[in-house]
Every structure is written in structure tokens, then in C-alpha cells.
Amino acid sequence: MAGTAKETSFMFWFLWIVLLVCVAWAALAAVPAGADAHMPLPYLIALVPLLWPVPLAVAVAAIVMHEWGLMCGAVAAGLVTQLYGAAYWTNYSPEDLSASIVAAFAKTASSRSGENSSAATSRDARRETLRETTDTSNETAEDVLAQQRTPSSNATLTVMTLNCRYGRANAKEIVGAVLARNVSVLALQELTPELVDDLNRNGLDALLPYRQLGDNKESDNGGFNGIWIRVEPQASQASAVAIPAADVPSITIPVDSLHDITFASAHPKSPMRGTHDWSAGIIGLGELADATKRHDHDFAVVLGDLNSSPYHPSFRKLLAAGFTDANLSVAQGPRYTFPRWTRWPRLILDHVLATPGIRFTSVESFEIADTDHLALSATLSI
Numbered sequence: 001m002a003g004t005a006k007e008t009s010f011m012f013w014f015l016w017i018v019l020l021v022c023v024a025w026a027a028l029a030a031v032p033a034g035a036d037a038h039m040p041l042p043y044l045i046a047l048v049p050l051l052w053p054v055p056l057a058v059a060v061a062a063i064v065m066h067e068w069g070l071m072c073g074a075v076a077a078g079l080v081t082q083l084y085g086a087a088y089w090t091n092y093s094p095e096d097l098s099a100s101i102v103a104a105f106a107k108t109a110s111s112r113s114g115e116n117s118s119a120a121t122s123r124d125a126r127r128e129t130l131r132e133t134t135d136t137s138n139e140t141a142e143d144v145l146a147q148q149r150t151p152s153s154n155a156t157l158t159v160m161t162l163n164c165r166y167g168r169a170n171a172k173e174i175v176g177a178v179l180a181r182n183v184s185v186l187a188l189q190e191l192t193p194e195l196v197d198d199l200n201r202n203g204l205d206a207l208l209p210y211r212q213l214g215d216n217k218e219s220d221n222g223g224f225n226g227i228w229i230r231v232e233p234q235a236s237q238a239s240a241v242a243i244p245a246a247d248v249p250s251i252t253i254p255v256d257s258l259h260d261i262t263f264a265s266a267h268p269k270s271p272m273r274g275t276h277d278w279s280a281g282i283i284g285l286g287e288l289a290d291a292t293k294r295h296d297h298d299f300a301v302v303l304g305d306l307n308s309s310p311y312h313p314s315f316r317k318l319l320a321a322g323f324t325d326a327n328l329s330v331a332q333g334p335r336y337t338f339p340r341w342t343r344w345p346r347l348i349l350d351h352v353l354a355t356p357g358i359r360f361t362s363v364e365s366f367e368i369a370d371t372d373h374l375a376l377s378a379t380l381s382i
């Protein structure tokens with residue numbers, strides 16, 4: 001009996017240590033942006049959403065042992081590992097949760113007189129909101145009529161991105177996906193001249209006749225990037241922003257007589273090619289959002305293998321620069337993109353990002369043969 005009790009006690013504390021290690025690992029995702037630019041943090045953080053089987057196993061063991069405190073700790077640890085991933089279902093970030101908690105405490109600490117004053121203010125606000133809603137509905141109707149008179153307004157586009165794995169992706173399947181999904185904008189990474197020629201032989205230049213390629217350089221991470229589009233652009237650049245990685249080619253097209261939109265194909269370096277360049281490349285893409293704030297262009301969409309997810313602080317800093325992630329915006333569950341050859345474990349490394357004024361209505365990942373990433377498509381309206 002004494003031996004059994006000792007073994008149970010050992011297992012109890014061992015499982016608690018396992019949970020603490022799991023929580024500490026998950027906490028790495030909360031370091032400041034840029035602090036994740038140290039090996040092996042990018043890889044450890046990328047694996048945080050895959051830690052959930054550990055607290056699940058501990059929870060099962062705790063139930064068998066009738067250790068309910070341990071079971072609650074395991075549930076809490078499991079939730080911590082999914083903290084940033086929850087936004088793929090709820091469109092609600094940990095930062096939103098923190099703000100809500102602070103606001104709740106502030107409200108609880110307020111005095112009764114302050115609450116009465118707030119109630120009166122709230123009633124006034126509701127009356128004012130009702131008037132604003134009525135006005136807005138009239139304005140919206142007028143806006144809709146104006147949009148109907150402008151053929152290029154309220155445009156809906158399907159965009160697609162794919163990492164081509166050193167130019168090995170199946171060109172015929174890429175062109176087939178463009179045709180089947182009615183893709184208007186295609187962004188490809190890790191291109192080679194041979195793959196570009198193969199794409200044209202399979203008819204990509206007929207479907208998307210305008211393109212901009214990045215320069216093919218020795219320093220490229222796996223190959224150069226390119227972007228194809230259906231309509232004639234008003235401007236294009238071999239690299240829209242300088243980051244320590246392959247060029248970020250971009251194409252700008254008019255939305256209407258007053259507005260334009262820029263599409264860019266990006267591929268920051270992977271951490272194995274240098275963690276500081278990895279972080280700087282992700283954060284540096286925020287310059288494209290800054291350009292919209294300076295009115296260099298009105299809208300911007302970045303597509304590509306960004307080698308990061310919302311668990312990475314560097315990626316969250318990119319979003320904070322003024323981008324919305326299509327997968328997070330649609331909030332219908334994660335669309336995993338790497339690796340292609342297994343259903344689990346998979347990570348989210350590829351993204352479609354857009355600045356304010358663009359609304360995503362759908363997002364999907366799907367397989368293209370002979371590459372290690374899944375393709376990602378998104379439908380957006382302007």
C-alpha cells in the first residue's frame with residue numbers, strides 16, 4: 001500500500017510538472033515582437049497549437065486518479081495552448097479578452113453614483129445611436145445606388161497563393177485551379193524560370209495575361225516571387241518593399257476613378273535562414289499598410305508564404321500595422337497550409353492579408369501536387 005501511495009504521489013507531481021512545462025512553452029507566444037527572433041523560438045512558438053494532446057492526456061490521467069484539481073489545471077493548460085488559435089473560430093483575439101477583463105474590473109470599481117450617471121449617458125447614447133443608425137441606413141442606400149451606377153465598385157475577386165517548393169509545383173494543376181476557381185489574382189513563391197515557362201505552356205498567360213516577377217537573385221530564399229492578374233495594371237514593381245528576402249513584386253489596378261488596390265506576393269525567409277532576417281521580413285511587410293495610410297495607394301493585399309502564424313509576435317505586429325488576415329476574418333476554422341503530405345500535424349504559414357476597406361467572404365486551402373505547401377484561396381470584396 002505504501003509503495004502504491006508513493007507511486008501515485010510521484011505521478012501526481014510529475015503530471016503537474018508536465019503541465020507547467022506546457023504552459024511555459026505556450027507563454028513563449030506572448031514575448032514582445034522581435035524577441036521571437038532568436039533560435040529556437042520561431043520553431044517552438046510555431047508548435048504551440050500542437051501541444052493540446054499533452055494536457056488532454058494529463059486530464060485523462062487525472063480523471064483516472066480522481067485528482068480533480070489536476071484535471072482543472074490540465075483543462076486550463078489546454079486552453080492556454082489554443083489561446084491565439086481561438087480567433088480562427090471566434091474572431092476574438094487574446095488582446096480583446098485582456099481589454100474586456102480590464103474594462104470589467106473598471107466597471108466593478110466604479111461608484112453607484114457613477115453607475116447612475118453612466119446609465120443616463122447610456123440612454124442618451126442609445127437615442128443618439130438610433131438617430132445615427134437611421135441616418136446611416138439612408139446613406140447606405142444612396143451609396144448602394146451609386147455603386148450600381150459604377151461598374152467597377154463593390155468588386156468581388158478571388159485570389160490565390162502558393163509556395164512552389166523550389167519551382168517543383170505541378171504547373172498544370174496550378175493553371176487548373178486558377179480556371180476552376182475563377183482566380184483573378186495569383187501569387188506564387190519559390191519560382192524558377194523553368195516553372196514560369198511551364199505555366200505559360202499550360203495556358204496561364206491566357207487566363208491571367210499580366211504579371212510582375214521579382215528579380216531572380218542568388219540571395220532568394222528558395223526562388224523568386226511572382227504575381228499574375230487578369231486586368232491590365234496601372235502600375236507594377238519588381239519589389240514594393242525592401243525586406244531581407246526575395247523581392248516582393250506588386251501590381252496596382254484601379255478600383256474606380258478615385259481608388260486603386262495593390263496586390264503583392266511575399267515570402268519572408270524561414271528561421272533556418274536567419275532568425276533576425278525572418279522577423280524583420282515579416283514586420284517589414286507592414287510598410288505596405290503604412291503606404292495606404294499615406295495614400296500612396298488606397299488598398300493593399302499581401303499574399304504569400306509568410307513563414308509565421310498569429311502565435312508569432314512578429315506576425316501579430318504585422319497585423320497591428322493595419323492588416324486583416326483572411327482566415328481570421330472569416331472565422332470559420334483554421335485553413336492549414338503546411339505540410340501538404342499529412343493531415344496532422346499541420347501549421348498555418350500561408351496568408352492573405354488586406355488593409356481596411358476590404359472584406360473577406362471565404363477562404364480555403366487545397367492541395368497542388370509536387371509542392372510541400374497547400375494553396376490558399378480567398379474571396380474578397382472591395
